[in-house]
Amino acid sequence: MTKNSSSKQQAEAVSGPVWDWAAGHGPVTGALSATTGAFAVATTGTAAGMPPGWALAVGAAGAIGHTAAGIRLRNAGRTIAARAASWLVGAGWTTWAMTNGPLTWAALGSLATIGVGIGAATRSTNLYEEAREEEAIAAEQRQIAEALSAERREIAAEWIDRIQRVCSVTVRVLAVEKWEAGTGFTIDAELPGATTYERIAGHSAALSADAHLPHGCTATANPGIHQGRTLIDVATVNVLETETTYPADYAPLSLHTGIPWGYRSNAEQILAYLREQCALVVGPTGSGKTNMVHVILAGFARAVDVLTFVIDLNAGSAGLSWVLPALQHQPAEGERQLRPGVDWLAGTVDEAHLMLDAVLRIGHQRKISYQSLMTREDTDLLPIGPKIPQIMLVIDEGAEILVSNDKPLKKLAAKILEVIRMLRAMGIRTVLTALGSTASVLGNLMIRREAKVRVALTGGEKEGMDLGKLFPGSRGLKVDQAPYKGAGFMGTPESPAGLFKCWRIKPSQIREIVATTSERHPTLDTVSAQAAGEDYARRWSRDRIAWMHDTDRTPAIPADGDGTEGEPRQGLNLAALREPHPEQADRSDADRLADAFMREIDEQFGTTSEPNRSTTEPRPERERPERPGLNLSALREDRSSAPETEPEPGAEGGPEWLTDAIAAIHDAGAAGMKPSAVADHVGRSRQAVRETLKAAAARGELVYRDNGPHSVYVHPDHA
Incomplete structure (x- = not known):
């Protein structure tokens, strides 16, 4: 036994039982209260010489008051009569006892008998009132159930007719259950013979249209408790239309x-x-x-x-x-990361x-x-x-x-x-x-x-x-x-x-x-x-997650003033065409700087010297109209001083005959030329021509128009 429980028992032993004075009277306490009250009034009134008629008047007033209260509370007639009779009987005994003496055995015996009668009557009326209240609640529930049942019967009859009309299947509805959210209901239906639920599921759209359901609401048939029954879910409110945020209850899951x-x-x-x-x-x-x-x-x-x-x-x-x-979390002192x-x-x-x-x-x-x-x-x-x-x-x-x-x-x-x-x-x-x-x-x-x-x-x-x-x-x-x-x-x-x-x-x-x-x-x-x-152990190491921290990187801005300071540069950054900084010129001569720029451009854009020279005789340069776009010729070497060499086969600029092919494609205009026509023009195999033209298109020297068997290559001037 704990210390608190022992202390509580000691306190109860000292103070005695605890009375609940707010509680109402039961059959025993009510009868005891009535009889002791009547005896006290009788003895006191006799000793004081009080007129006996006053007790009868008080009893009559109590009977009338309880009768009015019972009517207001809609108590049963027997309950009202029993309570009024208790007041009148008690008042009558008090009047008789004040007249003939309350301390006689006849007075005391009759008072005890009255007390037992009042207790029995009270117990009987209480049980009757409880039964009457329970019956009223049950009747109300039956009324609600009947109303719901009537609504369910109406739904069942409606959907039996609808399924027969749309699916040509006669079902027997066993139950209709409304969803707690109030957004629809489920029909438990028994299927006839060898019919399966798929017969109804295949007509979901038709059933939904026949029922005039809102957009986003459907009537969907699912398997039932066994293969001879189906559950038809009918949504009547489109809950999918509204956006609902993720529940804020982040309780643990498993x-x-x-x-x-x-x-x-x-x-x-x-x-x-x-x-x-x-x-x-x-x-x-x-x-x-x-x-x-x-x-x-x-x-x-x-x-x-x-x-x-x-x-x-x-x-x-x-x-x-x-x-x-x-x-990005910066834990405070004593806080875990x-x-x-x-x-x-x-x-x-x-x-x-x-x-x-x-x-x-x-x-x-x-x-x-x-x-x-x-x-x-x-x-x-x-x-x-x-x-x-x-x-x-x-x-x-x-x-x-x-x-x-x-x-x-x-x-x-x-x-x-x-x-x-x-x-x-x-x-x-x-x-x-x-x-x-x-x-x-x-x-x-x-x-x-x-x-x-x-x-x-x-x-x-x-x-x-x-x-x-x-x-x-x-x-x-x-x-x-x-x-x-x-x-x-x-x-x-x-x-x-x-x-x-x-x-x-x-x-x-x-x-x-x-x-x-x-x-x-x-x-x-x-x-x-x-x-x-x-x-796994180093998955969050600095070198492995460096890219995750690279969220604030901004593109480089131009170093020289061109009217775009403070804004990211748009387009290609052709630094090779800019004037070199003095310190760069001091560190290297012009030739080495040009070579470095050329290698950088070759690596990034795949450009090379144009294969427009032959080992036997120079090929005159064809006049090209001025067009928008990149012109990287400023970075090419001065060919007047460079030895003329034939490009190696497979070089990035293409073979020698590519210039003739590009010129022919340019002369063909917007119609372009097929690879086979180009192969006939330059006298090369179609496979070699096709691969070379494909590489030229990748470099931007030509444009490929994919049109199945009628695919052609077009010069960028006419693309």
């Missing part, structure tokens, strides 16, 4: 309980369970895909058992918002290779080192938790990397596919994004098989949005059902594909989440950290 990615048309959150599943998010430009990537990263940042690795070859833009608040919202960010191909190599090593080492743990837990999946976190690899436009023909990206794609294919059991999964649900993106069997959590942000864009390929087996999905930014369709193994809306997350919220969840992020387990090695 991978096992689901990560919220948005909300359905019934305003319920939709969760993504990614312990074993990968995810694919597609959306064209302007559909809100980048915003959804931030929503996904926000959910991972809030999770206590997830570490996020991000690959974004577009300068790391998807992850910078989650890294910079921590890198913020941890970034993502655990690793790769913005270049080289850094992505380091990340993927580390991830593969982590997965392979986990398979070896955690065998005893999985045996002890009797599972073939690595137990994921705060001590052994799951690694979520978010790759912005990763689906395009997987189908790219670029050689550096092919090597990257091979490693991504190996992660997807090999490391599911070891708690390493991916979230890929893509610009559209095209055949090239979904043609990879690995993506279709592993990415069971799929999102299509349409934004009203129809090109490249094949919902049938992204959600096979789902019928009735149309892009024009979700024409709003951030809206689209989402399907998971637990929830069939349907309309949803992603929250709008603002940069200020990202900074708040980074600060709020800094202490919540798990650390990579020792086995995985050792396998990842120095590449």
